[in-house]
Amino acid sequence: MTASLDDVARAQRARRTSFNEASARTRLELMLDAGSLVEFIGPEQREVSPHLRIFDLPEQFDDGIVVGHARLEGSPVFVAAQEGRFMGGAFGEVHGAKLTGLLRAAREIGSIPVLILFDTGGVRLQEANAGELAIAEIMRAVMEARTAGAKVIGLIGGRSGCYGGGGLIAGCCSALAVSEPGRIAVSGPEVIETNRGVEEFDSRDRALVWRTMGGKHRRLLGAADVFADDTVQDFREAALELIGLVGAFGPDRLKAEHERLAGRLRRFGTCKDAVDIWTAEGVADAETVPDLPADRFIALADRIGRTSRDAR
Amino acid sequence: MEDLNFQHQVRARASGTRRSAVVGVVASGNLEVLVERALPDAQCVVDIRTAAMGFGEIWSAVIGDFVERYSPGGLKFSINDGGARPDTVSLRLAQAVRLIAEDGQ
Numbered sequence: 109m110t111a112s113l114d115d116v117a118r119a120q121r122a123r124r125t126s127f128n129e130a131s132a133r134t135r136l137e138l139m140l141d142a143g144s145l146v147e148f149i150g151p152e153q154r155e156v157s158p159h160l161r162i163f164d165l166p167e168q169f170d171d172g173i174v175v176g177h178a179r180l181e182g183s184p185v186f187v188a189a190q191e192g193r194f195m196g197g198a199f200g201e202v203h204g205a206k207l208t209g210l211l212r213a214a215r216e217i218g219s220i221p222v223l224i225l226f227d228t229g230g231v232r233l234q235e236a237n238a239g240e241l242a243i244a245e246i247m248r249a250v251m252e253a254r255t256a257g258a259k260v261i262g263l264i265g266g267r268s269g270c271y272g273g274g275g276l277i278a279g280c281c282s283a284l285a286v287s288e289p290g291r292i293a294v295s296g297p298e299v300i301e302t303n304r305g306v307e308e309f310d311s312r313d314r315a316l317v318w319r320t321m322g323g324k325h326r327r328l329l330g331a332a333d334v335f336a337d338d339t340v341q342d343f344r345e346a347a348l349e350l351i352g353l354v355g356a357f358g359p360d361r362l363k364a365e366h367e368r369l370a371g372r373l374r375r376f377g378t379c380k381d382a383v384d385i386w387t388a389e390g391v392a393d394a395e396t397v398p399d400l401p402a403d404r405f406i407a408l409a410d411r412i413g414r415t416s417r418d419a420r
Numbered sequence: 421m422e423d424l425n426f427q428h429q430v431r432a433r434a435s436g437t438r439r440s441a442v443v444g445v446v447a448s449g450n451l452e453v454l455v456e457r458a459l460p461d462a463q464c465v466v467d468i469r470t471a472a473m474g475f476g477e478i479w480s481a482v483i484g485d486f487v488e489r490y491s492p493g494g495l496k497f498s499i500n501d502g503g504a505r506p507d508t509v510s511l512r513l514a515q516a517v518r519l520i521a522e523d524g525q
Contacts, residue, residue, distance in 0.1 A: 131445055151442045151454050154498075164421050166471045166500050168446040169454050193447040 114142035122341035127265040128289045130340060132174050132189035135225055138340040139347070140187065144179040149206055157200045159235035168194045171202040175210045177220075181348055184220050186210050192227030192268035199273055200232040204242020211249035214258040221259040221351050224281065225343075229296070230272015243273030250280040254357040259283070261350045263343050264290035265336065269321070271296050279331075282354045285346035286323035286332035288402065293321040319382040319398055327409050328386055328397075330368065335409055337402035424468040424476055426483045433461035433493040436521035443515040451501040451509060455516040458496045470501035482506045486513045495520065 122138040130138070136145055149155050151169035160167050172194040177186050188207050190197040207224070214222045231239035250260050262281040264270045269291030270278050278284055278292055286292060295303075297311035310316060319325055327335040334349055336342040355361070376385045386394035389412055400408065434457070444452040459465060466483050486492075490513075497516065504512070 133442070150440075151452075152440045152456060161421075166421065166446050166469060166502050168452055168500055169442065169498070191445050193445045193450070 118142040119341055122344060123339055125340045126338050127287060127336075127340050127343050128267060128338050131193070132172075132191040132225065132227065135340055135343075136174060136176075136178070136187060136189050139225075139344045140178040140180055140185070141182065145176050145187070146178065147174060147176040148210065149175065155202050155206075157202050157232075157235065159200060159232075159238065160195075163234045165234065171200060171206070172197060173203045173206050175206045180223075180344070180351075183351075185351075186214050186220055186222040187225070188222070189225035190227040190266070190268075190274075192266040195232055196229035197227040197266065197268040197274075198229050198232035199239045199242050199246075200235045201238035201242060203232075204239060204246060208242065208245045208249050211246065211253045211260070214260070215249065215253040215256045218257040221261060222253060223261050223263060223347055224277070225263045225266070226270040226274050226278060227264075227266025227268050228270060228272070228274035229268050230274055240273070243276060246273075246277050247280050250277060254280075254282055257356075259351055259354045261285070261347055261354070263336075263347060264292055264323070264332070265338060265343060266290065269293070282357065283334075283350040284326075284332040285334040285336050285343060285350060286326050287336045287338045287342070288323045288405075289338060290323045290326075291318070291321040292323075292326045292331060297321070315398065316381075322398075324397055324400075324405055324409075325382045325385075327405075328389060328391070328412065329372065335402070335406050337406075422470050422473045422476075424466075424470065424479055426466040426468075426480065428464045428466075428484075428487045429462055430464050430487055430491045430493040431462075432491045434491070434495050434517060434521060438520045438522055441516060441519035441522075443519060444512045446500045446502045448502050449504055449508065451499055451504040451512055453512045453516040454498040455492075455520050456496045456498070457494055457520065459494050461493045464492050464495055464497075466497040466499065468499040468501060470499075470503070472501065472503040478506055479509075482509050483513075486510060490514065490517050492517050 154169050156167040157171050172191045175188045188210050259282045262278045262284040265287035275294040297317045300309040301311040326332040334346045336346040379385045383394045386397055440456040442454045446452050464487055
């Protein structure tokens, strides 16, 4: 019974550990069944980036991502966790190849779900072409794994959020869980302001950034399926919930998703601000949403209901 | 980047059975330490790649103090440094020794 005692200790620590502040390795250690993680291509193999040295930049032995297999509530899972503090969690050649390989293993087996703990600013600029190719390969690998029957669950609550190509990959997942500090988008605030002007998006207006890209808005829009409080244990429970919730994948589900997105554009396309969208969704006192504590926000989001109509 | 290497003769073998462990991340003011049980019992090696140039003397003092205090015999330390302060380096080295002293793989 040592294992279950270990799991009680794990759960206690997971409940008081901020997902946002924890490292990728700590997130995995506390989220998965105690001692169950077996890493593929661990740091001792020193599969570092072949590009960073050219730029005289420091490398990390795992190239900023941990991949492996483990158990969640006794069942097998594949896992990947990005380290958002190394190069902003950005995708490089090796980093991306590790995730592609994991997803292809999931495709071959078909029945084992994949958890991706995103924490990324997008593609690493120093290895841009290799990184962009990695994003394309990963998106394809996600869709192939889903087609083969594997559920691919994205968990987003890290400091770097989920931006750039990471946002695209998240869009391919079966389901997403997000916490308030988790942000999901493709272009970041500064990128939008640089390209479209400050009238389009004022990147220094932090409240605007959070209510446009933050976890609460993503949950209310239906992009994320579950809202998690910022603890590792909450993300574990969200992952378990989503593994139970996700249904079979096929062309019908993709069509339903396209219809949901078209409907969203029709309903909210003219809204100038996230608050307008929440009001249109029927949220009373929509401007108070950013201040709601997690439990009251989850109750509100559940009341509005899953917007997915069998699609995300 | 600057590469540094330190080799020490130590009093005793580090305890525990784990083969390797990693602590920390490579970020500004931070570092990762990969420790492996890969050497004869009386030896300790520390390989460092650091983004901060010209601090070899301080590294030498920090590593010397660490080896004296913990006697990490049989261990090889590989460090990727993002410009961490000496106290952070000492902390990570101590964490690495504690982690590899645990039983298991």
